[in-house]
Amino acid sequence: MQSASVHFRQRASGALADKHLQRTLKRFGSGFADKRAAARRAFGEDAFEILREASAAIRDRALEDLDAWLLRFEAEALRRGSRVIWAEDAAETCARVLEICARHGLTKAIKSKSMLSEEAGLNDALAAAGVQPVETDLGEYILQLAGEAPSHIIAPAIHKDMGEVSELFVRHHGRPKSDDIAQMTREAREMLRPHFLSADLGISGGNFLVAETGSVAIVTNEGNGRMVTTLPRVHIAITGIEKVVPTLEDLSALNRILPRSATGQEIENYFSVLTGPKRAGDADGPEHLYVILVDNGRTRLVGSELQEMLRCIRCGACMNHCPVYQTVGGHSYGWVYPGPMGSVLTPVYQGLENALDLPQAATLCGACHVACPVKIPLPGLLRKLREMQMERGLRPWAERAAFRAWAFTAQRPWLYALATRIAARALKWMGGGRGLIARLPFAGRGWTRGRDFPAPEGRTFRELYRAGRRRQT
Amino acid sequence: MQAMIRIMRVGLFVTCLVDLVRPRIGFAALELLQAAGCEVDVPQSQTCCGQPGWNSGDRPSARALAEKVIAEFEVFDYVVAPSGSCAGMIKTHYPELFAGEGAWLARVEALGAKTHELTDFLVNVVHLERVPGRFAGTITYHDSCSGLRELGVKAQPRALLARVPGAELREMQDSEVCCGFGGTFSIKFGEISAAMAQTKCDRIHASGVHAVALGDLGCMLNIEGRLRRMGDATTRVLHVAEVLTAKA
Numbered sequence: 001m002q003s004a005s006v007h008f009r010q011r012a013s014g015a016l017a018d019k020h021l022q023r024t025l026k027r028f029g030s031g032f033a034d035k036r037a038a039a040r041r042a043f044g045e046d047a048f049e050i051l052r053e054a055s056a057a058i059r060d061r062a063l064e065d066l067d068a069w070l071l072r073f074e075a076e077a078l079r080r081g082s083r084v085i086w087a088e089d090a091a092e093t094c095a096r097v098l099e100i101c102a103r104h105g106l107t108k109a110i111k112s113k114s115m116l117s118e119e120a121g122l123n124d125a126l127a128a129a130g131v132q133p134v135e136t137d138l139g140e141y142i143l144q145l146a147g148e149a150p151s152h153i154i155a156p157a158i159h160k161d162m163g164e165v166s167e168l169f170v171r172h173h174g175r176p177k178s179d180d181i182a183q184m185t186r187e188a189r190e191m192l193r194p195h196f197l198s199a200d201l202g203i204s205g206g207n208f209l210v211a212e213t214g215s216v217a218i219v220t221n222e223g224n225g226r227m228v229t230t231l232p233r234v235h236i237a238i239t240g241i242e243k244v245v246p247t248l249e250d251l252s253a254l255n256r257i258l259p260r261s262a263t264g265q266e267i268e269n270y271f272s273v274l275t276g277p278k279r280a281g282d283a284d285g286p287e288h289l290y291v292i293l294v295d296n297g298r299t300r301l302v303g304s305e306l307q308e309m310l311r312c313i314r315c316g317a318c319m320n321h322c323p324v325y326q327t328v329g330g331h332s333y334g335w336v337y338p339g340p341m342g343s344v345l346t347p348v349y350q351g352l353e354n355a356l357d358l359p360q361a362a363t364l365c366g367a368c369h370v371a372c373p374v375k376i377p378l379p380g381l382l383r384k385l386r387e388m389q390m391e392r393g394l395r396p397w398a399e400r401a402a403f404r405a406w407a408f409t410a411q412r413p414w415l416y417a418l419a420t421r422i423a424a425r426a427l428k429w430m431g432g433g434r435g436l437i438a439r440l441p442f443a444g445r446g447w448t449r450g451r452d453f454p455a456p457e458g459r460t461f462r463e464l465y466r467a468g469r470r471r472q473t
Numbered sequence: 474m475q476a477m478i479r480i481m482r483v484g485l486f487v488t489c490l491v492d493l494v495r496p497r498i499g500f501a502a503l504e505l506l507q508a509a510g511c512e513v514d515v516p517q518s519q520t521c522c523g524q525p526g527w528n529s530g531d532r533p534s535a536r537a538l539a540e541k542v543i544a545e546f547e548v549f550d551y552v553v554a555p556s557g558s559c560a561g562m563i564k565t566h567y568p569e570l571f572a573g574e575g576a577w578l579a580r581v582e583a584l585g586a587k588t589h590e591l592t593d594f595l596v597n598v599v600h601l602e603r604v605p606g607r608f609a610g611t612i613t614y615h616d617s618c619s620g621l622r623e624l625g626v627k628a629q630p631r632a633l634l635a636r637v638p639g640a641e642l643r644e645m646q647d648s649e650v651c652c653g654f655g656g657t658f659s660i661k662f663g664e665i666s667a668a669m670a671q672t673k674c675d676r677i678h679a680s681g682v683h684a685v686a687l688g689d690l691g692c693m694l695n696i697e698g699r700l701r702r703m704g705d706a707t708t709r710v711l712h713v714a715e716v717l718t719a720k721a
């Protein structure tokens with residue numbers, strides 16, 4: 001997928017002006033966050049914190065010997081009849097999938113949710129090669145009809161309300177309009193059924209890879225994942241290399257925290273552990289199972305200051321708790337991953353200079369860090385990215401100069417006292433009788449376009465303190 | 474008897490925003506600390522904790538100012554700031570700034586251990602029972618992010634506000650959600666920041682209070698600025714120290 005993250009500012013501005021989107025965002029509001037909080041309470045808050053700690057440790061153990069666990073995964077998967085393919089980037093991922101299509105003469109792919117397929121822009125590549133991709137996750141299906149990108153990693157069509165979906169269905173299904181969600185879901189299912197039955201390729205993501213058994217674990221809520229991975233004669237699972245965990249035991253711990261953190265469910269509706277293709281005597285399953293392990297920038301994080309980001313289990317909690325995400329929506333971020341995790345991943349995968357705004361577009365409020373099931377210090381990582389921008393001279397000249405001037409002054413108390421005395425007086429004067437500044441000059445305009453600036457009292461604390469005036473009049 | 478009780482020497486870290494914009498909050502903090510029986514000193518050379526540099530990726534600047542704060546304040550028994558954000562900088566981020574530097578780290582950790590956000594100090598260290606303030610009306614409390622999530626400041630300001638005669642506390646929805654200030658974020662992304670402030674103001678209005686109290690000047694300027702721009706000239710935005718001392 002082409003990144004539009006350089007345009008964050010304009011896209012966010014558009015999102016703020018879009019009344020319809022704003023209403024939809026408000027309605028979604030804290031829904032997932034409330035459900036997570038309820039699940040956490042039901043689990044026991046202390047126990048939940050222990051589980052977070054354990055989950056982070058499991059992910060760290062896997063990442064510390066990532067290469068070894070991946071090789072183990074490959075060996076075990078091979079032993080059980082799967083084929084393991086390594087892809088370095090988006091282009092190679094698409095090329096490998098198309099090779100498989102050519103080898104088996106495949107023409108129609110049913111897909112369950114895969115963020116890596118979005119990273120790689122796989123649907124376009126498939127269509128261009130004459131393989132019809134059909135998204136079967138309801139949200140992804142809606143977006144495919146609408147020709148849009150996901151705006152949330154687990155609820156991809158969260159930015160669409162029912163009215164939009166029902167109009168979309170009328171246009172594409174040619175059936176009478178419905179505004180009953182159950183009826184619309186039934187309709188989508190009826191439309192998808194022939195595809196499920198006629199497809200010769202199933203493409204899925206993978207929530208986890210289990211090294212000791214060579215298995216791919218997939219969680220879904222709609223059951224489409226099961227059909228995608230069992231009905232067609234070929235199944236391709238595409239995952240990032242960081243998704244590996246050592247053992248089934250680890251998988252079970254992580255799968256206790258993943259659904260609770262994501263949607264507040266105790267367990268997802270469907271949880272599949274796929275170990276090899278159909279064997280003699282098996283009732284169902286694909287004849288061929290391929291696992292494509294994609295790097296696409298991930299090895300750059302290994303051993304770096306940002307390695308903790310690789311713990312991510314793609315639950316979406318960080319965006320559900322992010323007040324910036326809730327205000328501007330997922331599309332503003334301009335690439336596959338929105339919200340706090342996206343603001344770390346996009347600059348790393350797409351290049352620091354191609355997403356300059358993302359690490360800056362955060363208040364560092366910490367709500368994401370507290371919610372993350374694997375305790376990724378997202379604000380800290382955003383701060384490190386800001387440091388990298390500074391070090392590589394990627395910040396505007398004026399900003400760097402302003403910081404240098406501020407630091408120079410703040411290290412010299414007499415100079416600082418003088419500067420603040422002048423500023424306090426000037427700003428008070430600007431505030432006039434109401435004590436409110438409606439227009440600040442220079443960068444301050446960013447503040448006063450949407451707010452007044454409450455004017456200072458006029459003299460600094462240290463001035464008054466020294467003058468021995470204990471009472472403020 | 475008197476001689477046996479060692480008087481606590483407290484260094485008041487006024488913070489750069491209070492110094493420049495709202496000195497009365499600094500005096501309110503001073504009054505509260507004195508009411509609690511502390512001997513309070515206000516080092517005159519203090520400027521800023523370095524957080525603007527730290528959060529903007531300017532590590533060298535943050536580091537230089539951190540060294541200055543350490544030298545100025547490590548002599549005290551306690552260091553108190555009327556801000557969760559600045560106290561959080563000292564307690565949780567200074568150790569990151571000096572990571573791997575043995576001698577500095579020891580000093581940083583010693584300083585961090587005795588640094589407190591104002592309400593936390595009043596409740597958990599000096600156990601202030603009686604507060605000098607008075608207030609007629611309803612108040613809601615906005616939880617500032619750093620205080621809440623870095624220092625666990627949540628019950629402390631509420632406990633103190635509950636002791637103010639005449640003040641009726643009323644919780645608003647989403648009191649823990651960020652107001653959109655975020656330091657330089659409020660300027661770099663003014664439009665998003667103002668929209669977030671608007672959401673916060675809506676919550677305040679929905680709670681139907683006379684005043685919103687909070688513990689950080691950044692949030693205060695942001696929320697007050699947005700309320701006034703919306704045309705609300707009456708809802709008061711107060712630092713918790715102002716309410717506790719009737720400086721409001």
Ligand code: SF4
Pocket residue numbers: 311312313314315316317318319341368371372373374375376
């Ligand atoms: S960063 Fe944490 S909270 Fe966000 S998606 Fe990844 S695991 Fe979930």
